[in-house]
Amino acid sequence: MKVIEINNITKDYGQGKGIFNVSFSVEKGEVLGFLGPNGAGKTTTIRHLMGFSKANKGSCNINGLDCFEKSAEIQRNLGYLPGEIAFLDDMTGIKFIKFVAEMKGIKDLTRAKELIGRFELNPNSKIKKMSKGMKQKIGIVCAFMQEPDILILDEPTSGLDPLMQNEFIKLILEEKERGTTILMSSHSFEEIERTCDRAAIIKDGKIVSVENISTLKESKQKIYNITFENEEVVKDFLKEGFKIKDIDKNNVTVLVKGDIMPLIKSLGKYKVVSLESKAQSLEDLFMHFYGGENND
Template sequence: MSVIEVKHVTKDYGQGRGIFDVSFEIKKGEVFGFLGPNGAGKTTTIRHLMGFIQPDEGELYINGKDTWKSTALIKHDVGYLPGELAFPDYMTGDQFIEFMAEERHISDMSRTEELKKLFELDTSEEIKEMSLGDKRKLAVVTAFMHNPNVLILDEPTSGLDPVMQERFIEFILNEKADGKTILLSSHIFSEVDATCDRIAIIKDGMVVSMIEADQLKRNTHKAFKIEFSSFEDYEKFLGKTAFAIPVKRPNQNQVKMNLTDEKMQQLFTELSEVNVNFISEIKFTLEDYFMDFYDRKKSVSDGEENLQYGIY
């Protein structure tokens, strides 16, 4: 059963800005990652889901309700955490929480108190005096205080310190275990990798890939870093290898290679003819997969520059 449905949605702002024929669905109890850099179309899609924007084309549904026609009803079903925070500055944190509780007809504040304790939030001060991190915590508390079954989270850990980011990830995993349906929009690979069942990558307003997280973990391509004992061994390997290895800098003795399992035996056969200091596997990550869809110039860190004889 799909709780969230996005069907061929287009919103064209002109000059290549907007979203174009975006489609995906999220099943009950699933955490769905929406991954892309700022400006890719994540927030525009989410604003359509929340009924803030009417699409030029396409339809969106949450729990079977049209998000444009049933905006008020949907807001009671959903916990929404916006990427850009906007609070009434004249209120304290306590006053804002009280206001949101009245809006949602919440009388039992025990969950709210648990969330404040979990995220170490002092709600007594005026919102305008709060740090960005505390404002983000306040947004988290108010998004989850009514214990919704559907959560739409736009860059949820932006502004949180590393400790609170980890705590938030643990919290999301607990919500997932409770059967919540979650859309997590982010450009932070670690939080998407740690929480999501499926991941959509959006680029220039279009979904360019959809993949299951487990599929990435079962990837058969492996990357290796090899350091030869000498420049002579390195040259000998390059002279005989059947693998295509681009030589970018002279006087190096390291290579990085991407291989499938079936090519491993061939590599080790070739390496048996030279002297090698070490071979180390480089874990394939969500970031590696993501960057296949975005142009990237690989930069060499100071540490790599200081390695004698390297190919990257």
């Protein structure tokens, strides 16, 4: 059953800015990653789902309700974490959390307190004195404290340190286990890879691809930076026929898709000074879908 449905929505701000014929859906209990570089149209799409913006054409529905016409009804039972949270800066963190709880009719703050402890948030200082990471934690508490059936999260780990990013990923996996339907935008492929079932990829306001995460993982290439003893050795190594991304004197960057054993065996023949592996960046992965100079 489709919980979130976006059908051909267009919001044209002129000069190529906006979103154009965007369509995808999120099934009940699914975690869908919404991937794209900054400025690609992720937030604009999410604002339409929240009813903050009305499309020039197309429609979006949550649980069969029109997102613009029925926004108040939809938002009552939905957890939302915006990319830019509008805080009342003079409030303390705990007062803001209680204020949001009151608006949503949440009487029991047990879950909120549990999340405050989990994310090591000190909610007693004034919001205006808090770091971006602390503010983000307040946003997380507000989105999750209702234990909603649907979560819409816009760049949820922005500003969090690696330890807290990891804690957030655990939280998403627990929600997934509970059967929560989640749409999560990110420009971090690793985050999406660890939590999502599928990913919708957006660039320049257009959906380029909606893929199973397993397919995206297969598209990923491993990148190895190899330092050989000298440039003569590099010349010999190049005859092996591996896919080369870059050469700088005696340093070679090799791209490997799938099995790395042929590369390992091959390197046994040469004098290697160092070998390091590097995760493929989201940008490299995008190139695979978007075309461009690094297109495979």
